[in-house]
Amino acid sequence: xxxxxxxxxxxxxxxxxxxxxxxxxxxxxxxxxxxxxxxxxxxxxxxxxxxxxxxxxxxxxxxxxxxxxxxxxxxxxxxxxxxxxxxxxxxxxxxxxxxxxxxxxxxxxxxxxxxxxxxxxxxxxxxxxxxxxxxxxxxxxxxxxxxxxxxxxxxxxxxxxxxxxxxxxxxxxxxxxxxxxxxxxxxxxxxxxxxxxxxxxxxxxxxxxxxxxxxxxxxxxxxxxxxxxxxxxxxxxxxxxxxxxxxxxxxxxxxxxxxxxxxxxxxxxxxxxxxxxxxxxxxxxxxxxxxxxxxxxxxxxxxxxxxxxxxxxxxxxxxxxxxxxxxxxxxxxxxxxxxxxxxxxxxxxxxxxxxxxxxxxxxxxxxxxxxxxxxxxxxxxxxxxxxxxxxxxxxxxxxxxxxxxxxxxxxxxx
Numbered sequence: 575x576x577x578x579x580x581x582x583x584x585x586x587x588x589x590x591x592x593x594x595x596x597x598x599x600x601x602x603x604x605x606x607x608x609x610x611x612x613x614x615x616x617x618x619x620x621x622x623x624x625x626x627x628x629x630x631x632x633x634x635x636x637x638x639x640x641x642x643x644x645x646x647x648x649x650x651x652x653x654x655x656x657x658x659x660x661x662x663x664x665x666x667x668x669x670x671x672x673x674x675x676x677x678x679x680x681x682x683x684x685x686x687x688x689x690x691x692x693x694x695x696x697x698x699x700x701x702x703x704x705x706x707x708x709x710x711x712x713x714x715x716x717x718x719x720x721x722x723x724x725x726x727x728x729x730x731x732x733x734x735x736x737x738x739x740x741x742x743x744x745x746x747x748x749x750x751x752x753x754x755x756x757x758x759x760x761x762x763x764x765x766x767x768x769x770x771x772x773x774x775x776x777x778x779x780x781x782x783x784x785x786x787x788x789x790x791x792x793x794x795x796x797x798x799x800x801x802x803x804x805x806x807x808x809x810x811x812x813x814x815x816x817x818x819x820x821x822x823x824x825x826x827x828x829x830x831x832x833x834x835x836x837x838x839x840x841x842x843x844x845x846x847x848x849x850x851x852x853x854x855x856x857x858x859x860x861x862x863x864x865x866x867x868x869x870x871x872x873x874x875x876x877x878x879x880x881x882x883x884x885x886x887x888x889x890x891x892x893x894x895x896x897x898x899x900x901x902x903x904x905x906x907x908x909x910x911x912x913x914x915x916x917x918x919x920x921x922x923x924x925x926x927x928x929x930x931x932x933x934x935x936x937x938x939x940x941x942x943x944x945x946x947x948x949x950x951x952x953x954x955x956x957x958x959x960x961x962x963x964x965x966x967x968x969x970x971x972x973x974x975x976x977x978x979x980x981x982x983x984x985x986x987x988x
Contacts, residue, residue, distance in 0.1 A: 595768040599711055600725040602763045606704060607726035607836075608733030609756035610697070613674075615734045615832040616741060616749055618815050619825065623746045628816065630683055632939020635812045637690045639931020642698035643924060649699040650706075650920030659707040659770030659916060666703070667764060669696035671757045678750035701726075702923035706916040707770040709907050719907075720843030720900060727839035727896070730832065738829020746825070792854065793909040793918075795968055796861075800902065800925030802961030803865050806872055806954030807895060808926070808934030814884070817947045823881030831885045838892030846900045857905045858969045864897035865962045869955055876951035 621631045649666065653659045673696060676689040708722045737752055744751070815828045823831075850857070871890040878884045902922055910918030941950040 596711060596717065598763060598766040599708060599768065600722055602760065602767055603704060603722060603726040604729035605756060605760040605763055606700060606729070608729030609753060609760055611730035611734040611832055611836070612737045612756060613753050614811065615815060615828060616746060618812060619819065619828065620746050620749050622816065626683060628943040629939045632812065632935045634687055634690050636932045636935025637687060638694040638698050639928050639935065641691050641694040642931065643928045645695050646699045646702055646920035646923050647917065649703060650917040653703055653706060653916035654914055657771040659703055659710065660764065660767045663700070663703055663707065664761065664764050666696045666700055667757060667761050671754060674750065674753065699920060699923065702919040703916060705903055706919045707767065709915055710770045711768045718847035719903060720847035724840045724843040727836045727843070731836035734832030734836070735829045738826040742825045790909045792972065793906065796905065797921060797925050799961055799964040799968065801930040802957055802964065803868055803898065804926045804930040805934050806868065806958050808931045809938035809950055809954055810875070812935055813938055813942050813947065813950065816942070818881045818884055820947065821881040821884065827881050827885060831888050834885060835888045835891035838889060839896035842892050842896040843900055846897070850904070852904065852908060854905070854908070855969065855972045857901050858965060858972055860901050861898065862962060862965045862969055864894050865958065865965055867894040868958045869962060872951045872954040872958060876948045876955065
C-alpha cells in the first residue's frame with residue numbers, strides 16, 4: 575500500500591473515533607461480512623458432505639439469486655419508506671439466524687431447498703442495505719464509502735481464514751455453530767448503528783416510485799451489462815471450493831482462498847476513495863478495465879492445475895470484483911435520487927445476485943459436473959468478454975453525449 579494512502583487512512587481512522595455511530599458502522603460491516611464469508615466459503619462443501627450432488631448444490635445456491643429478485647426490492651422499498659435502515663437490518667439478521675437453523679437440521683433435498691429459499695429472503699439483501707446505510711450515514715460528511723466498506727473485506731478475509739482450521743477440527747457438519755455465533759455478534763453491534771435517515775430527502779409522489787428509480791437509461795444499461803460480468807463471478811463463488819477440493823486442496827486452503835480474495839480489497843477501496851473522479855464517463859471507463867481483469871482471471875482459472883495456483887489467481891478478485899463493486903455502488907448512488915438510495919442499491923445488488931446468480935448456479939452446476947470446471951471457466955471467459963464489449967460501447971456513448979457535463983440532471987433521471 576502506498577505510504578501516502580496509508581497515512582491518509584490512519585488520519586481518517588483517528589478522526590472517526592470521535593464519531594461513535596460511524597465507528598460502530600465499521601464494526602458492523604466487519605462482523606456482517608465475516609459471518610457471510612464463513613457460510614458462503616464452506617456451504618458447498620457442507621452440502622457435498624451430507625450427500626448432495628454438484629447439480630443439487632448448484633440448485634440450492636441458485637435459490638438465493640432467485641429470491642433476491644424479490645427480496646432486494648422488497649427490503650429496499652421499506653428502508654426508503656421508513657427511512658430507518660437499521661431497523662430493517664435487524665429484522666433481516668433475526669430472520670437469518672432463525673431460518674438457518676432449519677437448513678442445517680433438515681436432510682431431505684426438497685425441504686432443504688425450501689428452507690434455503692426462506693433463508694435467502696433475509697440474507698441476500700444484507701449487503702445492499704448495509705451499503706445504503708453507509709452512504710446515508712456519511713451524507714454531508716468528509717468520509718468516503720471505501721473507508722467503511724473495507725472493514726467488510728477485512729472481516730471476510732480474517733473470518734474465512736480463521737474458520738478453516740476451526741471447521742477442520744470440529745467438522746464441516748458443525749458449520750452452523752460458527753455461523754450462528756458470528757450472527758449473534760453482528761446483531762449485538764447492529765443495535766448501536768445510526769438509523770440511516772437522510773435529512774431533507776424529498777418524498778416520492780404517489781405512483782412515481784418506478785419512474786424515479788428506473789427513469790435513468792444509463793442506470794438500466796449498467797445493470798443489464800453487469801449481469802454478463804456477474805454470471806462468471808457467481809459461478810466462481812459457488813464452485814471455487816469444490817474446484818480446490820477436486821484439485822486436492824484442503825479446507826484450510828479454501829479458507830486461505832477466501833482470505834486472499836478479500837484482504838487486498840482494502841488498498842483498492844482506499845485508492846478509489848482517494849483518486850476516483852465522480853464523473854460518469856470516468857467510472858464507466860474504469861468498469862471497462864476491471865471487466866477485462868475478470869476475463870484474464872477466468873482464463874487463468876481454466877488453466878490452473880493445482881490448488882495453490884487457484885489461490886494465487888483468486889488474488890485478482892481484489893481489483894476485479896473490488897473495483898467493480900466500489901464503482902458500481904458509487905455510480906448507482908450518483909444516478910439514483912437520494913430518497914430512493916436503498917432501492918437503487920437493491921436493484922444494483924440484483925446484478926450480482928439476481929438473474930445472473932440463477933444462471934450461474936444452474937448452468938454452472940451442470941457444466942461443472944458434466945464437462946468439468948475448466949470448461950466452466952472457459953465459458954465464463956466468453957460471457958465476460960461480451961460484458962467488456964458492452965461497457966466499451968456504453969463508455970463511448972457517454973463520452974460522445976457529454977454526460978459528465980450533465981450529471982446534475984442525471985441524478986433526477988433526466
